[in-house]
Amino acid sequence: EVQLVQSGAEVKKPGESLKISCQGSGYSFTNYWIGWVRQMPGKGLEWMGIIYPGDSNPKYSPSFQGQVTISADKSISAAYLQWSSLKASDTAIYYCARRSGGANDFWGQGTLVTVSS
Amino acid sequence: DIQMTQSPSSLSASVGDRVTITCQASQDIAHHLNWYQQKPGKAPKLLIYDASKLEPGVPSKFSGSGSGTDFTFTISSLQAEDVATYYCEQYDNLGTFGGGTKVEIK
Numbered sequence: 001e002v003q004l005v006q007s008g009a010e011v012k013k014p015g016e017s018l019k020i021s022c023q024g025s026g027y028s029f030t031n032y033w034i035g036w037v038r039q040m041p042g043k044g045l046e047w048m049g050i051i052y053p054g055d056s057n058p059k060y061s062p063s064f065q066g067q068v069t070i071s072a073d074k075s076i077s078a079a080y081l082q083w084s085s086l087k088a089s090d091t092a093i094y095y096c097a098r099r100s101g102g103a104n105d106f107w108g109q110g111t112l113v114t115v116s117s
Numbered sequence: 118d119i120q121m122t123q124s125p126s127s128l129s130a131s132v133g134d135r136v137t138i139t140c141q142a143s144q145d146i147a148h149h150l151n152w153y154q155q156k157p158g159k160a161p162k163l164l165i166y167d168a169s170k171l172e173p174g175v176p177s178k179f180s181g182s183g184s185g186t187d188f189t190f191t192i193s194s195l196q197a198e199d200v201a202t203y204y205c206e207q208y209d210n211l212g213t214f215g216g217g218t219k220v221e222i223k
Contacts, residue, residue, distance in 0.1 A: 035212065037161075045153075045161065045204050047212035059211055062118050095160055102208040103151045103166035110160055 002026040004034075004096055004108035011114045012086050019082035020111045022096030029077035030054040033099035036070060036081050039110075040092040050099060051079060086115045119143050119207050123215030129223045136192040138218045140205035145185050149209035152181050152190045155217075156201045164203075165190065197222055 007021045022034060035050040049060040053072040060070070072079045079096055094111050097104035120143040130136050140150065152165040163172045165181035168188060178193045192199055200222055205215040 037214075044202075044217040045155070045206075045214040047206070047214055050211070061211060061213075097161075099208075101166070102149060103163055103172075104153070104161070104206075105163050105166075105172070107160035107162075 002098065002106045004098060004106055006094075006096060006108040006111045009112040009114070011116070013117055014087055014115055015085050016115075017082070017084050018086055018113065019080050020094060020113065022079045022081075022108050024077045024079070024098065027098070030074045034072065034079040035097050035099050035104060036068075036079075037095045037097060037104075038064075038092045039095065040089075048081070048094075053077075053079065086113075088115050088117075091115050119146065119210050119213050121205055121207055121213050121215040123205055123218055125218060126216060127219040127221070129221045130195050131223045132195055132197065134195045136195050136199075136220060138190040138203055138205075138220075140183075140188045140190070140215050142186045142188075142207055142209075146207045146209035148184045149207055150181075150183070150188050151206045151208065152179075153204045153206065154199075154201045155204065161204065192220075195220070195222070 003025045005023045030053045033050045036048040038046040048064045049070045051058040051070045053074040058070040069082045096108040098106040122141045148168040150168045153161040155161040169181045202217045202219045
């Protein structure tokens, strides 16, 4: 069974750093892209970027380039999304999803990130 | 980057009604379009990929059509369990979601 399990909710202060994770199982992790999607409170889905764990080559939406870093560790079937300096506007639910042939066919449960002073 | 304009942003229909949502791309994306359903508090679920292909296990009341810049998503007979927000997504160049359509029962 394909599963993507994300790390738990985080509460951080502005300026702090953060790295959240997405653990894949039940499939060949290195053969599928993993994407990250943001959903701010009460808002729609935003496409952030994707990474191919086989070569750890990330691609970013222009809106998120330079704002976050996407990485992967194929040895433990994990993908990551990280911030070096959080802002209140980073408060959102972040989803990872497996990309198969262009479509996000399996999704993680989401990680709620709250940034507040 | 490619912009996706989805309409309407919300709709209210009766049980049994046919519901149609449209998505327009800012440039030609061929058939590189997906449709997702998101229920409150849940992760999105893939319904349609490649503009018109039904994801395995998804009821046939859901369908998609279109190519190029104009796409349509249809629920043939709306049921209470279909209350959700629906999103289109282009994957011709990286990815972009439409703004979403919130579907409610009248």
